[in-house]
Amino acid sequence: MKPSAANAARKSVAEDAQQVLRAIELIELGARMQVLESELALPRERMIRLYHELKGKAPPRGLLPSSADWYMTWLANIHSSLFYNAYLFLREDAGEPHIDALTKGYRLYVEHCQTTGAEVLLDLTRAWTLVRFFGADIVQMAPCSRCNGKFVAYQYDLCKGMVCGACCPPPRAGKTIKPSAARAAESESAHAA
Ligand SMILES: [Zn+2]
Structure with missing residues (x-):
């Protein structure tokens, strides 16, 4: 050669x-x-x-989520925004290529969930889809008027005066924060009975 x-x-x-x-x-x-x-x-x-x-199994079939609505429900919005802020920092401030910003940003998000005891709501495929939605100008980052944090919002939304889901959770939020923990507690008490 x-x-x-x-x-x-x-x-x-x-x-x-x-x-x-x-x-x-x-x-x-x-x-x-x-x-x-x-x-x-x-x-x-x-x-x-x-x-x-x-x-140890075949990859799952089925379509990817095609709507951005999932990212707008209050708890999913907080999780998605957390991931995307990490992605954006790695991409723009640290100069990481897209794929590395995706995997590192996702790891940071999962670590954050683990240290705070929160359920990992955003899976990697949804995180990847979110980055695509930003690329297609379907969504944007908009600042919360109370905490100044940046949150995922629809591109066409008028975000002036927006209040994020962390500053203003819906009234029933406490009941749905950790469904898995609730289920675990339920099965525990069923075992005890
Ligand atoms: Zn806020």
């Missing part, structure tokens, strides 16, 4: 390895096939095999 050909081969091996590592990271974080196919240049069959190996 000529030196240039050897260099090219080495480069493509390194690129391939990087793609596989990214696929593993995305699968472990819970990405669906559509995310892998759109972010990586690996053959589909190979990604399905990787998914099988890591998860």
Whole structure:
């Protein structure tokens, strides 16, 4: 092999390895096939095999969420905004490429949930879809007029004077904050009886 050909081969091996590592990271974080196919240049069959190996099952079928409405319900909005603020910081201030900002931002979001004892409401596929909605100008970040935090809002919403879901939760919010904890408590007391 000529030196240039050897260099090219080495480069493509390194690129391939990087793609596989990214696929593993995305699968472990819970990405669906559509995310892998759109972010990586690996053959589909190979990604399905990787998914099988890591998860011990075939990737789930089905369509991705196509509406931004989910991100607007109050608790999902707080979670989504938390993730997107982290993503934006990594992308714009730290200069990370999109895929790294996505995985690192998502990890930061999950860590935050774990340290505060909150349920992880936003899965990786929804986080990825949210970034796409920003790219398609469907949503924007809008400041809360009370806490000054930035929150996900529809692009066409007039956000002047907006109050976020954290500053003004709906009256029944306390009852729905941790459905999983409530269920766990319920089954505990059923066992005790
Ligand atoms: Zn607020």
